[in-house]
Amino acid sequence: MASLRLGGGFFRPDSRPARDVSVLLAASTLEGASKGRPLRWLDLMAGCGIRALRWGLEARGASVQPVELWVNDADQERDSLLAANLEPLQACEGLRLTQSHQAAERLLREAFLEHRFFDLIDLDAFGCPNVLLQSTLQAMRFGGVLMLASTDGRSPTGHDRFAAVRRFGAAARAHPSSWELALRLQLAAVAREAWLLGRGVQPLLSYSDGRTFRVAVRLHQRIRSGEEEQLGFLARCERCGDQAVQAMLGLQGWRPCACTDGCGRWAVSGPLWIGPLQAPDQLDGLLKLSDTLNTALGQDRLTQVDDPSLAPRSRKMLEGLLSDPGQPACCWSTAELARRLQLKGPPAVVDLVRALRASGHQASASGVMPGQLRSNAPLGIVLRRCAELGSKDR
Numbered sequence: 001m002a003s004l005r006l007g008g009g010f011f012r013p014d015s016r017p018a019r020d021v022s023v024l025l026a027a028s029t030l031e032g033a034s035k036g037r038p039l040r041w042l043d044l045m046a047g048c049g050i051r052a053l054r055w056g057l058e059a060r061g062a063s064v065q066p067v068e069l070w071v072n073d074a075d076q077e078r079d080s081l082l083a084a085n086l087e088p089l090q091a092c093e094g095l096r097l098t099q100s101h102q103a104a105e106r107l108l109r110e111a112f113l114e115h116r117f118f119d120l121i122d123l124d125a126f127g128c129p130n131v132l133l134q135s136t137l138q139a140m141r142f143g144g145v146l147m148l149a150s151t152d153g154r155s156p157t158g159h160d161r162f163a164a165v166r167r168f169g170a171a172a173r174a175h176p177s178s179w180e181l182a183l184r185l186q187l188a189a190v191a192r193e194a195w196l197l198g199r200g201v202q203p204l205l206s207y208s209d210g211r212t213f214r215v216a217v218r219l220h221q222r223i224r225s226g227e228e229e230q231l232g233f234l235a236r237c238e239r240c241g242d243q244a245v246q247a248m249l250g251l252q253g254w255r256p257c258a259c260t261d262g263c264g265r266w267a268v269s270g271p272l273w274i275g276p277l278q279a280p281d282q283l284d285g286l287l288k289l290s291d292t293l294n295t296a297l298g299q300d301r302l303t304q305v306d307d308p309s310l311a312p313r314s315r316k317m318l319e320g321l322l323s324d325p326g327q328p329a330c331c332w333s334t335a336e337l338a339r340r341l342q343l344k345g346p347p348a349v350v351d352l353v354r355a356l357r358a359s360g361h362q363a364s365a366s367g368v369m370p371g372q373l374r375s376n377a378p379l380g381i382v383l384r385r386c387a388e389l390g391s392k393d394r
Ligand SMILES: C[S@@+](CC[C@H](N)C(=O)[O-])C[C@H]1O[C@@H](n2cnc3c(N)ncnc32)[C@H](O)[C@@H]1O
Pocket: 010, 011, 012, 015, 019, 044, 045, 046, 047, 048, 049, 050, 051, 072, 073, 074, 075, 102, 103, 104, 105, 124, 125, 126
């Protein structure tokens, strides 16, 4: 069993799902890869190196595809810790390891100038990563995957509106589905930077624990038809709780909210990504891949850092995302609905989903925030179904 020294500071056991997902994403880049050239993976802000170590030991599974593994952390003092932690990779056949201690911006610019493009970049930043987006995307191969983390919770959740304007070029307003709004603002920031390069993006998965906001996207050589229609605005009236969504391309005035006295006011967030948050087919592929990797690792348990490759809570999270692709963009907090109806407590999300589907509306439990429902039903219908369920509970 490979072991790992954590060193001072940055390792968070709670981030296990993110590490598991990064292993699966790395493994997914091996599928269908051309045998003629090595794959390139970059752990841009490696900390103690756990992701790179797991990529090398776990993600390659039984594959013989050559891989160039680039591991970087700006902190020079991490040199010996990283070298010691990555030592088991030296013996891996077909794996070429390069360790560096550069500022990310410099490494990415050099890679671009030297035509070194990566199939996978994991950008696990502190704070907001947007300053690095352009140089990161420029250093990616077409079809490559970017896994991006942000710990900037204040600006995209409406708690620092000035910073949201500066960092996202967007309005961010307080909203019960604040984690989802933050993810949508992050995806919009990635999409705009990719579009500036004439490239397309596809969100693969998006999730948060309320502290870190994580998205994974695939970079496409071309902008796909309809991609620009995924940029838009989300409006909410705090007084009545009503919500409305509009694409930027078709932007017109806003309809009146549900306030009966006509005195409600929309608080508008955006531009943000109003398209899907998850790619279900790819999530399904990742889950299947985890079984394959576990079988491969079962033959050689000495190489495994974590057992199993996909922890039960990581699997549960992926399954939750799989059942909610993230469309439509309107989410309703059942606690808020119950409060507005003065119910003793919120109805179970599954019951509300069932009731709304029975009345012909789209509905699913949010995979992003617990206790939330995603639906295209108008507020009046959502409240009515909620009240009916509440009256049954009495
Ligand atoms: C959140 S930690 C990384 C944790 C690690 N990926 C893991 O899974 O445990 C962020 C790391 O980024 C490094 N870092 C911060 N700014 C950087 C920059 N501009 N370029 C490269 N590394 C940077 C820090 O030294 C720190 O180790």
